[in-house]
Amino acid sequence: MDPILRTAAASALLLGVSVGSVLGVRGRAKPYSPEAPAYRQKGPADAKIVIVEYSDFQCPACRAALPGLKQLLELYGKDIRVVFKHFPLERPHPHARPAAAASECAGRQGKFWEFHDGLFDSQAGWGGHDQRADPKPSFRALAKSLKLDPASFEACLADPAPDKAVAEDMTEGDRRWVQSTPTFFVNGRRFVGGLQLAKRGSLWIEKEIKKR
Amino acid sequence: MKFVDLLNAKVPSWAGLLGRILAGAALSYSGTIKAAAPAEEFAIVIEAYGILPHSMIPSISALLPWAEVFAGFALILGFLVKPAAAAAGAMLLSFEFALIYAQARGLDLGSCGCFGPELHLTPLQASLLDLLLLSAAAAAFGAGSRLLSLDNWVKAGYTQAK
Secondary structure, eight states, X not given: OOHHHHHHHHHHHHHHHHHHHHHHHHOOOOOOOOOOOGGGEESOTTOSEEEXXXXXXXXXXXXXXXXXXXXXXXXXXXXXXXXXXXXXXXXXOTTHHXXXXXXXXXXXXXXXXXXXXXXXHTHHXXXXXXXXXXXXXXXXXXXXXXXXXXXXXHHHXXXXXXXXXXXXXXXXXXXXXXXXSSXXXXXXXXXXXXXXXXXXXXXXXXXXXXXX | OOHHHHHHHHSOHHHHHHHHHHHHHHHHHHHHHHHHSOHHHHHHHHHXXXXXXXXXXXXXXXXXXXXXXXXXXXXXXXXXXXXXXXXXHHHHHHHXXXXXXXXXXXXXXXXXXXXXXXXXXXXXXXXXXXXXXHHHHHHHHHHTTSSSOHHHHHHHHHHHHO
């Protein structure tokens, strides 16, 4: 065989193997829904911008991203709708999934966002160094401070349904290749971490608002 | 004797092949995992090291994994071994620098992010692995083409053509 042909064949093989391996791992895009229960959404239903946030209550980066997200809401208020999705990273944050389930219980009593804020404010306590300690007393204390009905809250903590809702969000996050928290989808475009949201997300939001 | 000639002379053929397979497998695996995922995920890993200017990070996070993939598979297939080994060495050196920098600054990275989210290596573990892979890349550079390589097959075409 002609040497140039051999070189071309070898190049094609390298290209094929390289691209094929990446596409094989990536797989086909899987379906997902940007919806969540109403208590996990805030902002107008017809907002031009929808920010879907995959978050972990025990994640310090998620806590650090809150002021930036709050600033965006203040800046663009009526144009933004925020949808919260659970994505606890169980390996580094073993209390994150129970926290997510507890927040579902608060949501059932109409106080998801207050519980969300409370969990992040007290993260250093219940999410601190002792990963073997049971975090539920902290969740109960937070529920009490928010005047949630204690019997309903307790029954909910024992119910498998809230954890199932968390698991559904996690499955959907996996489908969307969410690997870190917080991950934001702003009208479908991905920004990972508070810094990406602040630096590039705000520019994207401006562009999207002008478009619509 | 130049260093390149020294490598070529001193590295046995089997060491060159082993070096190719080791460095190639590691780079193709790490590159594939990162290239398959959204570039923003790798971007946040690069941001955590605090070395590169923010304006460069989107391009680097999109392109670097593909460079790893091509260099890795080129080494495994034994095609353009010397350029691939040189590229692999350059990438591994830059990773090593980033890891040493992170450790010197006491950055709490958790995982180095080198092999995607599934494989958790601390910066120290990744640093040691990098040094091993650098040696493998050097061996591949010195003697990687001699055994079981596409480079030999391509060269045979030139010999036949004469």
